[in-house]
Amino acid sequence: xxxxxxxxxxxxxxxxxxxxxxxxxxxxxxxxxxxxxxxxxxxxxxxxxxxxxxxxxxxxxxxxxxxxxxxxxxxxxxxxxxxxxxxxxxxxxxxxxxxxxxxxxxxxxxxxxxxxxxxxxxxxxxxxxxxxxxxxxxxxxxxxxxxxxxxxxxxxxxxxxxxxxxxxxxxxxxxxxxxxxxxxxxxxxxxxxxxxxxxxxxxxxxxxxxxxxxxxxxxxxxxxxxxx
Numbered sequence: 001x002x003x004x005x006x007x008x009x010x011x012x013x014x015x016x017x018x019x020x021x022x023x024x025x026x027x028x029x030x031x032x033x034x035x036x037x038x039x040x041x042x043x044x045x046x047x048x049x050x051x052x053x054x055x056x057x058x059x060x061x062x063x064x065x066x067x068x069x070x071x072x073x074x075x076x077x078x079x080x081x082x083x084x085x086x087x088x089x090x091x092x093x094x095x096x097x098x099x100x101x102x103x104x105x106x107x108x109x110x111x112x113x114x115x116x117x118x119x120x121x122x123x124x125x126x127x128x129x130x131x132x133x134x135x136x137x138x139x140x141x142x143x144x145x146x147x148x149x150x151x152x153x154x155x156x157x158x159x160x161x162x163x164x165x166x167x168x169x170x171x172x173x174x175x176x177x178x179x180x181x182x183x184x185x186x187x188x189x190x191x192x193x194x195x196x197x198x199x200x201x202x203x204x205x206x207x208x209x210x211x212x213x214x215x216x217x218x219x220x221x222x223x224x225x226x227x228x
Contacts, residue, residue: 004053008194011046015075015206026114027095029073031085043075047204051188051196058142059190060132064102066190071098071207078203090116098207105129122156122168126175133184147183149175 018030018039032040056063073081073096084093094112101107106129114121126149133144152175156167177183181200189196197205 001055004050004055007046007050007053008191011043011050011206012074012194012208014043014046022092022116026092027072027112028093029081029096030075031082032077033082033085040077044204047196047206054189056190059187060143060145063190064132066192067100067187067195068102069100070210071100071195072096072210073098073205073207075206076204078199078205079201081203084111084113087113090119092116094121097210105131119160120156121158122154122170125153125155125169127151127153128175130185143187145185145187147177147185149177149183151175 015030018035019028022028023030032043035043056066059066076082081093081096084096087093091113092115094114096109096111098107098109106127108125108127110123110125112121112123128147128149130145130147133146152173153169154171154173155169156164158164159167178200184200186198187195188198193209195205195207195209197207199205
């Protein structure tokens with residue numbers, strides 16, 4: 001247990017060191033886009049070591065209740081998060097949250113976007129449902145989830161500090177699932193405060209459990225709707 005705690009602390013400290021003051025202020029995740037190759041390798045090394053110390057080797061069988069709630073993305077190599085890190089015109093991705101509701105087997109991903117000078121702010125939100133996958137004809141679930149993405153919301157909530165309810169949401173469209181395959185997500189590490197997962201494209205996600213009371217209002221509102 002002590003080894004696992006040390007690895008967990010070392011990984012989170014490494015990610016924290018890479019965050020700029022703006023990243024901290026906005027709650028932004030780190031991606032591998034602008035990192036040195038040696039830094040990416042070090043994060044992957046620490047991630048792999050921590051995954052090997054997973055206290056819940058079969059998270060969907062024995063610790064599924066730990067998934068419930070709000071998760072704050074800290075680091076990712078996924079294509080979607082990498083694309084958000086390349087925003088132009090002074091825009092920057094802020095906090096990225098995943099809210100999971102086990103009762104309805106649903107979740108939503110919400111990425112906040114802000115202008116560095118406060119000219120505009122908004123978010124992208126994707127809703128989805130999930131089901132536990134049984135790998136290799138296993139009689140019991142293990143760590144894989146099958147995902148079905150439902151809708152994508154694009155919203156502008158403020159312009160120059162003024163709320164814009166008519167633009168929140170601005171657009172709602174069907175979310176696109178990959179053609180010819182079911183999106184999957186593997187939970188490779190899970191405890192009470194940290195989750196590591198890998199998507200079907202191999203992208204890594206490192207998330208920390210978040211306290212609802214500290215969430216931006218829009219996330220709290222969506223959580224309330226999800227749990228109705």
